[in-house]
Amino acid sequence: MxxxxxxxxxxxxxxxxxxxxxxxxxxIALLITGEFCVQEISDHLKTSQSATSHQLRMLRDLNVVKTRKEGKLVYYSLLDHHIKELYLIGYSHANEC
Amino acid sequence: MxxxxxxxxxxxxxxxxxxxxxxxxxxIALLITGEFCVQEISDHLKTSQSATSHQLRMLRDLNVVKTRKEGKLVYYSLLDHHIKELYLIGYSHANEC
DNA sequence: TTATAATATGAGTCAATGCTCATATGTCAC
DNA sequence: GTGACATATGAGCATTGACTCATATTATAA
Structure with missing residues (x-):
């Protein structure tokens, strides 16, 4: 090859x-619908603050999400349109179009 | 959720x-181009026979590939058109469309 | 039947990865 | 400053997953 x-x-x-x-x-599925802070994400997923934060960190390092600070809160949103598109295509393929 | x-x-x-x-x-990328036996796949990937066979087994269990026996040889090919489509879309996204 | 070739498989190893727990950092209100 | 809250992070742990090695299976040929 x-x-x-x-x-x-x-x-x-x-x-x-x-x-x-x-x-x-x-x-990713959540961020497709808008911008959310860590707490909101963590609550929505029913995942610990720490686990959520670790994954957000990874997504940030991979340039999948960007952040916006507002006081104590940090808002995350999708950075790359490829992510949304590929997610939706994968989702529909996985769930029989 | x-x-x-x-x-x-x-x-x-x-x-x-x-x-x-x-x-x-x-x-998967190889099988998109046609049907191949284990040896051909293993040679092409420069991966051991065993590692190749293990992955093919997994792909078979996941209904990604199907097999056709011809004497001692076992030919593998893609089973599901979703796989080809999603691979090509992912590939083009990863490599900047 | 025996030998040889192609493929499959089970066990064990090792690295990657996602989690928890504890703690650090940062921001605001008082 | 202190306290309270939001977020980040490092260490340690457990699980997963992909590999190797040895061996089993299957098929053909002599």
Whole structure:
């Protein structure tokens, strides 16, 4: 296999990995509907503050989400339109279009 | 979050997980181009026979691929058109459309 | 039947990863 | 300043997952 193709496939794997965890995918599904602070996300997912924050950190490092500070609160929202599109396509494929 | 939605998201996670391993994704990328036996796949990926076979087993259990026996050889091919479509979309998103 | 080739599989190992727990940091109100 | 709240983060732990190694199975050929 050509080196070029290998690298492209690695990038593709990395993209799909973003979506391959239940907590992360629920965060993404929620952020598609708008901007939310950590508490709201954590409450909505019924996941601990810490676990939520760790995943948000990861999504931020991966340039999937961006943040906006407002006092004590930190609001998260989707950064990349690819994420929303791929999520919706994957969702519809998984649930029989 | 509604139970229904939770289940749908779990299904979506499971779908994305199929694509979230380098070896598996290369197998899928290859099988998009046709039908191949284990040896051919293993050679092409430069991955051991055993590792290849384990991943093929997994893909088979997940109904991603089907097999056809011809003497000693077992030919694998894609079973589900969703897989090809989602792979190609993910690939193009990952590599900047 | 025996040998050889192709594939499958079980056990064990190791690395990756997502969690919890405790604590740190940051911001506001008093 | 102190206290209360929101968020972040590091360490440790448990689980998952992909690999290797050895061996089993299956099929053909001699």
């Amino acid at each position: 050509a080196k070029r193709k290998q690298k492209d496939i690695k990038l593709t794997v990395d993209l799909f990995k973003i979506f391959s965890d239940y907590t992360r995918l629920r965060i | 509604a139970k229904r939605k939770q289940k749908d998201i779990k299904l979506t996670v499971d779908l994305f997980k199929i694509f979230s391993d380098y070896t598996r994704l290369r197998i």
